[in-house]
Amino acid sequence: MRSLLTPGKLVLRLAAGLAVLAAVCAACAMVGSEHVCLSEALKGPGQAGGVNPDYEILVHIRLPRVALAAVVGAALACSGVVFQALLRNPLADPYILGISSGAGLGAMLAVIAGFNWTFLGRSPVGGFAFAGAMGTVWLVWWLGRLAGRGQMTGLLLAGVVVNAFLSAIILFLTSVARSEIVYSTIFWLMGNMTEGDFRVIWVAAGFVLAGIGVLYLLAGGLNALSFGEDDARSVGIEPARTRLVAFMAASAVTAVAVSLSGLIGFVGLVVPHSVRLVLGSDHRQLLPLSAVAGAAFLVGADTIARVVVAPAQLPVGVITAIVGGPLFLVLLVRSCRGAGGLR
Amino acid sequence: MRGIIEVDGLSFGYRKGEPVLAGLTFSVGKGSFTAVVGPNGAGKSTLLSLLCGSLRLQGGAVRIDGRAVGDYTAQTLAGKVAVVRQETGAVHGFSVAQTVMMARTVHFGALGFESAADRQAVHKALAETDTQAFADRPLASLSGGERQRVYIARAMAQETPILLLDEPTSSLDLRHQVGMLDLLKAGQRDRGLTVVAATHDLNLAGRYGDEVLMLGGPAGYEHGAAETVLTQENVRRFFGVEVAAGLVEGRRVLVAVGRFGR
Amino acid sequence: MARWWLLLLFLGVWMGAGLALIDGPAAGVPATGEAEAPLRIVCLAPSVTEIVCALGLADALVGVSQFSDYPPSVMGKARVGSFWQPDIEAVIALRPDLVVALDFPQQRDVAGRLNRVGFRTICVRDEYVKELFEAIEYIGAATARTAQAAALAADMKRKLAQIRGPQAADPRPRVLWVVQREPLRVAGRDTFVNELIELAGGVNAIGPTVQKYPPVGAEQVVGRQVDVIIEPAMGAGDLDGQQRTAEAFWGRYGAVPAVQNKRVYVICGDSVSRLGPRLCEGVSLVARCLGTD
Numbered sequence: 013m014r015s016l017l018t019p020g021k022l023v024l025r026l027a028a029g030l031a032v033l034a035a036v037c038a039a040c041a042m043v044g045s046e047h048v049c050l051s052e053a054l055k056g057p058g059q060a061g062g063v064n065p066d067y068e069i070l071v072h073i074r075l076p077r078v079a080l081a082a083v084v085g086a087a088l089a090c091s092g093v094v095f096q097a098l099l100r101n102p103l104a105d106p107y108i109l110g111i112s113s114g115a116g117l118g119a120m121l122a123v124i125a126g127f128n129w130t131f132l133g134r135s136p137v138g139g140f141a142f143a144g145a146m147g148t149v150w151l152v153w154w155l156g157r158l159a160g161r162g163q164m165t166g167l168l169l170a171g172v173v174v175n176a177f178l179s180a181i182i183l184f185l186t187s188v189a190r191s192e193i194v195y196s197t198i199f200w201l202m203g204n205m206t207e208g209d210f211r212v213i214w215v216a217a218g219f220v221l222a223g224i225g226v227l228y229l230l231a232g233g234l235n236a237l238s239f240g241e242d243d244a245r246s247v248g249i250e251p252a253r254t255r256l257v258a259f260m261a262a263s264a265v266t267a268v269a270v271s272l273s274g275l276i277g278f279v280g281l282v283v284p285h286s287v288r289l290v291l292g293s294d295h296r297q298l299l300p301l302s303a304v305a306g307a308a309f310l311v312g313a314d315t316i317a318r319v320v321v322a323p324a325q326l327p328v329g330v331i332t333a334i335v336g337g338p339l340f341l342v343l344l345v346r347s348c349r350g351a352g353g354l355r
Numbered sequence: 356m357r358g359i360i361e362v363d364g365l366s367f368g369y370r371k372g373e374p375v376l377a378g379l380t381f382s383v384g385k386g387s388f389t390a391v392v393g394p395n396g397a398g399k400s401t402l403l404s405l406l407c408g409s410l411r412l413q414g415g416a417v418r419i420d421g422r423a424v425g426d427y428t429a430q431t432l433a434g435k436v437a438v439v440r441q442e443t444g445a446v447h448g449f450s451v452a453q454t455v456m457m458a459r460t461v462h463f464g465a466l467g468f469e470s471a472a473d474r475q476a477v478h479k480a481l482a483e484t485d486t487q488a489f490a491d492r493p494l495a496s497l498s499g500g501e502r503q504r505v506y507i508a509r510a511m512a513q514e515t516p517i518l519l520l521d522e523p524t525s526s527l528d529l530r531h532q533v534g535m536l537d538l539l540k541a542g543q544r545d546r547g548l549t550v551v552a553a554t555h556d557l558n559l560a561g562r563y564g565d566e567v568l569m570l571g572g573p574a575g576y577e578h579g580a581a582e583t584v585l586t587q588e589n590v591r592r593f594f595g596v597e598v599a600a601g602l603v604e605g606r607r608v609l610v611a612v613g614r615f616g617r
Numbered sequence: 618m619a620r621w622w623l624l625l626l627f628l629g630v631w632m633g634a635g636l637a638l639i640d641g642p643a644a645g646v647p648a649t650g651e652a653e654a655p656l657r658i659v660c661l662a663p664s665v666t667e668i669v670c671a672l673g674l675a676d677a678l679v680g681v682s683q684f685s686d687y688p689p690s691v692m693g694k695a696r697v698g699s700f701w702q703p704d705i706e707a708v709i710a711l712r713p714d715l716v717v718a719l720d721f722p723q724q725r726d727v728a729g730r731l732n733r734v735g736f737r738t739i740c741v742r743d744e745y746v747k748e749l750f751e752a753i754e755y756i757g758a759a760t761a762r763t764a765q766a767a768a769l770a771a772d773m774k775r776k777l778a779q780i781r782g783p784q785a786a787d788p789r790p791r792v793l794w795v796v797q798r799e800p801l802r803v804a805g806r807d808t809f810v811n812e813l814i815e816l817a818g819g820v821n822a823i824g825p826t827v828q829k830y831p832p833v834g835a836e837q838v839v840g841r842q843v844d845v846i847i848e849p850a851m852g853a854g855d856l857d858g859q860q861r862t863a864e865a866f867w868g869r870y871g872a873v874p875a876v877q878n879k880r881v882y883v884i885c886g887d888s889v890s891r892l893g894p895r896l897c898e899g900v901s902l903v904a905r906c907l908g909t910d
Contacts, residue, residue, distance in 0.1 A: 214635035248433030248461035293448025
């Protein structure tokens with residue numbers, strides 16, 4: 013029965029994944045539009061009156077950015093796993109239930125209102141985006157419950173409807189708002205990795221890690237739910253409670269990610285799939301390993317985005333789509349061949 | 356004598372005014388094998404879903420081991436009742452061993468991993484259902500009949516006193532049909548397993564079941580010992596089919612001939 | 618159950634450790650208070666580049682934004698990303714003494730981060746002519762060039778008065794400033810373009826609108842009795858060619874006085890696309906189109 017996951021196997025795979033992630037982060041921190049000399053950087057911040065550019069770029073610009081990309085990538089990949097399990101739909105991604113348009117609307121309203129106060133040195137746009145995302149999640153969940161027994165279908169439909177409705181509002185605001193508001197919102201929505209404050213990243217990382225922890229504890233339930241609600245109940249999982257907690261945790265984790273970095277697509281769709289094709293659907297390893305893979309993937313994609321047309325920067329979402337799409341296709345074809353032609 | 360499953364005036368309908376089951380009352384003794392038969396739409400699957408708590412009662416009561424089924428949490432009920440369902444659709448990404456191990460979910464440790472006892476139970480279940488050979492193959496790569504045996508193995512690995520099965524032999528070949536029913540019967544004899552199995556095969560129901568519950572939808576129901584319930588008149592009344600009766604090794608056998616069969 | 622409490626505990630410890638051990642953002646370097654002129658200046662927008670050069674600091678300029686193209690001497694300077702996305706790494710690598718940015722969210726954030734790293738940064742607004750003069754004064758103060766700034770401002774105001782002077786009495790020509798042809802978008806009342814038009818002696822044909830650069834329909838064009846249509850040229854290309862295309866396009870609006878009197882002009886966009894020291898050139902160019910010079 014060697015296909016069964018053991019704690020030993022999980023720890024080993026996780027350690028290997030984290031080692032790869034660390035290597036990717038280290039490599040990407042050394043790459044950028046400017047050349048940074050490591051030995052110069054290690055001399056520390058500049059003396060009085062001067063600034064050590066190598067140190068500043070490495071420590072205050074690159075490291076926060078790499079850390080942010082890792083946190084966001086882990087969050088999106090992990091919640092992608094959960095949404096695919098809950099909706100039993102391999103095409104689900106974290107934005108399918110309206111989080112994207114909710115966050116976008118929140119961000120846009122913050123920009124329009126022109127708030128000048130800051131929280132921890134950040135503009136309130138991120139906070140409003142988070143509030144918009146969570147508000148939309150509640151709305152979609154509540155609407156989905158009205159559907160009765162076919163709750164997951166109801167949830168999906170509610171998500172599509174709410175997404176469409178909020179997107180229409182965003183379009184309307186875009187057409188009447190002043191142009192700099194429109195531009196600001198568009199650039200924010202396209203995905204950006206410009207957080208510089210380590211404390212914010214640390215707090216966000218804490219929430220994301222806690223969310224992943226919650227979801228890991230539900231992994232057995234998610235496994236059972238993959239077989240359907242009735243089967244899950246027969247083996248002792250309470251489907252409604254597991255679904256609710258998993259849904260809320262995954263949504264909160266996604267909302268944190270979106271509030272930090274805007275909407276970055278493809279990570280939540282491609283990474284869980286790819287990991288699942290290689291390692292199978294046991295959520296006890298799928299969740300943590302997808303998080304690690306998502307972190308590494310987004311760090312790499314972000315590095316490409318800021319280097320390939322330097323000194324300009326591409327939106328990260330462009331790279332995740334261009335790289336993620338074909339990669340996923342290759343994995344899919346290989347797995348279809350491996351499974352003895354069963355489609 | 357109180358049965359391990361007691362059904363008292365059960366009613367249920369999917370749509371208002373169209374009850375599928377009405378006023379059903381019977382009890383299942385501990386360690387007995389009850390076969391549930393009836394035509395399509397009579398409510399066999401519905402009854403099993405109601406017994407395991409998947410559907411909510413609309414009238415009457417169902418008691419499992421003395422407690423109302425609605426009072427159990429999913430976790431506690433899973434310690435009493437294991438279910439094998441009719442659909443054998445495949446779920447991608449899980450191997451056979453992983454699927455069977457899922458039955459032990461309630462016993463997993465703090466970090467969600469199984470113990471040696473769980474592994475042993477799974478091992479035994481795979482051996483008994485003759486699915487050891489595909490233990491590490493993906494579930495989706497098996498045939499329908501092989502998958503059905505895997506789901507039976509999963510229910511057995513759950514090690515519960517009650518086993519509910521919905522047409523467990525419908526996709527199996529002859530050898531495995533007999534094999535699975537022998538397995539259930541051995542469980543009943545050796546471990547006091549209580550089995551409630553829905554089936555289309557009246558003769559297997561008669562040969563393996565101690566008691567038979569024949570559901571007829573609007574025509575009502577019959578419950579009792581196998582020989583008393585499985586008669587030509589009952590079959591005519593509930594199924595609307597004329598059957599010929601014969602004797603094989605001293606027990607009645609019912610054969611449907613139809614208009615053109617010989 | 619215990620597992621969930623353990624998770625909560627982990628979260629609490631994580632947050633506590635983070636907030637206790639990680640320093641918040643640094644205080645930042647104050648913008649003013651330096652008496653000497655900065656030796657290395659980086660400008661994050663083309664208009665700011667022009668102002669800094671006009672104050673005689675072209676030699677001190679070490680980095681400019683991507684589309685800074687005036688005066689010609691800045692073409693050889695290092696580029697630090699675009700107007701919308703300044704490349705913060707490039708700015709740091711140049712070790713500037715002063716970074717001048719515009720005061721809108723993207724650039725404000727970048728300037729804030731640069732400030733916390735330890736560079737002097739100032740943010741200026743220049744969306745309106747009044748703000749332009751304030752910006753010139755502010756930049757002058759920050760670069761210890763107050764005298765030159767005052768002189769520049771006075772010179773510009775004098776030239777503007779000359780242009781505006783003679784025709785205060787005339788009925789002002791109604792101007793349609795076309796930013797984009799399809800869909801038709803024009804400059805509204807709340808823009809610096811509107812100020813250019815008014816300084817040149819004209820009036821915007823479009824009434825007050827919610828948007829700064831609203832899309833308008835054909836009926837507004839016809840209904841507003843437009844006297845002059847001005848289109849800033851796209852890019853540096855063939856002005857004559859663009860003039861011909863424009864006249865061909867506007868031919869369908871035969872009812873509009875501007876078209877009837879052949880007063881459709883495509884002008885070079887450089888001096889009218891940004892508010893900077895070339896304001897007077899822009900205004901006089903517009904005045905020539907309006908026939909008010």
